Amino acid sequence: MPKFAAAARPALADTGLRRALRGTTAQLRGRAAAAAAEPADWEDLREAGRAIGEEALLNLDVHLEDLERAVTEAGGTVHWAADAAEARRVVTGLVRASEAREVLAAASLTLREIGLDGALARAGVAVQETALGDLAVRLGEDEPSHPLSPAAHRDRAGIAELFRRAMPAAGADLPDDPEALAAAARAHLRERFLRARVAVTGANFLVAETGTAVVVESEGNARMCLTLPETLICVAGIDKVVPTWDDMEVFLQLLPRASTGDRMTPYVSSWTGVTPGDGPRAFHLVLLDNGRTRALADEVGRAALRCVGCSACLNVCPVYERTGGRPYGPVHQGPIGAILTPQLRGVESAAMASLPYASTLCGACADVCPVKIDIPDVLVHLRGLVVDSRRRRPVPPPEMVLMRGLAWTMGDPRRHAAVLRRGTRWARLLSRGGRIRRLPGLLGAWTEARDLPAPPAESFRAWWDRTRA
Numbered sequence: 416m417p418k419f420a421a422a423a424r425p426a427l428a429d430t431g432l433r434r435a436l437r438g439t440t441a442q443l444r445g446r447a448a449a450a451a452a453e454p455a456d457w458e459d460l461r462e463a464g465r466a467i468g469e470e471a472l473l474n475l476d477v478h479l480e481d482l483e484r485a486v487t488e489a490g491g492t493v494h495w496a497a498d499a500a501e502a503r504r505v506v507t508g509l510v511r512a513s514e515a516r517e518v519l520a521a522a523s524l525t526l527r528e529i530g531l532d533g534a535l536a537r538a539g540v541a542v543q544e545t546a547l548g549d550l551a552v553r554l555g556e557d558e559p560s561h562p563l564s565p566a567a568h569r570d571r572a573g574i575a576e577l578f579r580r581a582m583p584a585a586g587a588d589l590p591d592d593p594e595a596l597a598a599a600a601r602a603h604l605r606e607r608f609l610r611a612r613v614a615v616t617g618a619n620f621l622v623a624e625t626g627t628a629v630v631v632e633s634e635g636n637a638r639m640c641l642t643l644p645e646t647l648i649c650v651a652g653i654d655k656v657v658p659t660w661d662d663m664e665v666f667l668q669l670l671p672r673a674s675t676g677d678r679m680t681p682y683v684s685s686w687t688g689v690t691p692g693d694g695p696r697a698f699h700l701v702l703l704d705n706g707r708t709r710a711l712a713d714e715v716g717r718a719a720l721r722c723v724g725c726s727a728c729l730n731v732c733p734v735y736e737r738t739g740g741r742p743y744g745p746v747h748q749g750p751i752g753a754i755l756t757p758q759l760r761g762v763e764s765a766a767m768a769s770l771p772y773a774s775t776l777c778g779a780c781a782d783v784c785p786v787k788i789d790i791p792d793v794l795v796h797l798r799g800l801v802v803d804s805r806r807r808r809p810v811p812p813p814e815m816v817l818m819r820g821l822a823w824t825m826g827d828p829r830r831h832a833a834v835l836r837r838g839t840r841w842a843r844l845l846s847r848g849g850r851i852r853r854l855p856g857l858l859g860a861w862t863e864a865r866d867l868p869a870p871p872a873e874s875f876r877a878w879w880d881r882t883r884a
């Protein structure tokens with residue numbers, strides 16, 4: 416994965432993508448703001464969501480044990496996966512055991528996190544996406560750009576073109592209006608729903624007291640996945656656990672209003688173990704750690720694990736609106752991605768270290784987050800961790816050398832004044848028409864996107880000494 420700034424460059428040059436994203440985020444932003452203004456107790460709900468999330472994380476070990484016990488009692492099987500590789504191994508083994516050659520996938524953020532598609536493809540199993548946006552992304556051999564609207568970077572005409580090519584039954588004159596596209600996708604998927612023997616889903620929440628997986632969605636595709644196949648495999652992060660159904664009452668009010676601006680989500684499906692004669696005959700829950708316990712150990716950073724995946728923070732972020740989701744990596748995007756991904760994967764690599772800097776720290780994300788995650792606070796904390804990790808390197812990176820040089824220079828007034836005099840002379844030599852448009856070496860990163868005024872011939876200190884001494 417490249418550094419954020421490098422990965423964002425193609426998106427910044429793509430006006431079509433930026434126009435499509437601006438439209439999607441503005442619409443979602445407006446709807447969410449109107450929905451949040453409706454309930455008189457919205458701020459109380461947010462505070463309740465924060466408190467429940469915090470308590471659930473602080474006592475995660477107890478809640479996870481409760482969850483495992485309840486799932487097992489309901490006839491399901493719990494598998495623990497320390498990392499993505501172990502989760503892939505578990506799921507691939509279960510699919511192989513079922514002898515299925517095709518699986519349905521829904522609510523697939525966690526599935527993307529563990530790279531399940533590639534693992535199943537290597538095992539000779541095809542994965543069929545069931546959500547309209549995910550389907551469009553897959554047909555376009557593309558990366559998703561928004562968790563709720565994975566094809567937000569594509570316009571409707573482009574999606575219709577993909578559907579016409581992949582779904583001959585939809586007809587060569589398939590119009591590009593949303594209803595026609597949804598109907599074409601539904602017809603395309605129906606037959607697959609009916610023949611599928613295995614489905615793999617994520618989960619928005621896991622209720623510990625009853626061992627229930629809860630999936631919240633607007634299309635109904637995940638509900639079909641939960642209901643029709645013989646084997647249901649649910650892959651969810653350990654951070655998705657909520658203790659009780661009373662807690663769900665709070666999250667089911669917060670989530671739809673913050674994400675799509677709806678008072679209620681069209682489909683809330685909950686699944687508890689197996690029921691003879693009804694639904695899947697086998698239910699497997701794969702509980703994924705993959706860096707979450709490391710994040711949990713960080714008193715500031717663990718707030719990111721409270722995220723309920725509403726994507727409200729993406730829709731108000733000025734950086735995300737211009738770059739789209741891809742520069743943040745394939746899974747968690749926008750402001751929450753900038754704080755969650757480096758914690759899950761560590762800040763040592765250049766790509767991970769660049770994510771906490773992919774922000775203006777304007778604070779809009781914290782204002783809208785329904786569970787009150789102070790994203791700017793975590794960003795600043797992670798920037799500190801990035802600097803600490805660089806300090807520990809045997810060969811310091813160029814920025815560190817530069818900063819150490821600056822500290823040495825500014826640590827002595829005479830040294831500082833001498834360097835300032837020389838630096839001013841050089842800077843004035845580099846300027847054209849009173850502006851410096853290109854700086855050499857490392858400093859060139861600054862002038863890549865902006866210029867700066869040439870310094871005056873006489874510094875303030877020199878003027879002060881000359882006139883007041």
Ligand code: SF4
Pocket residue numbers: 673721722723724725726727728729751780783784785786787788
């Ligand atoms: S961090 Fe908050 S606003 Fe962003 S997706 Fe998570 S819950 Fe929603």
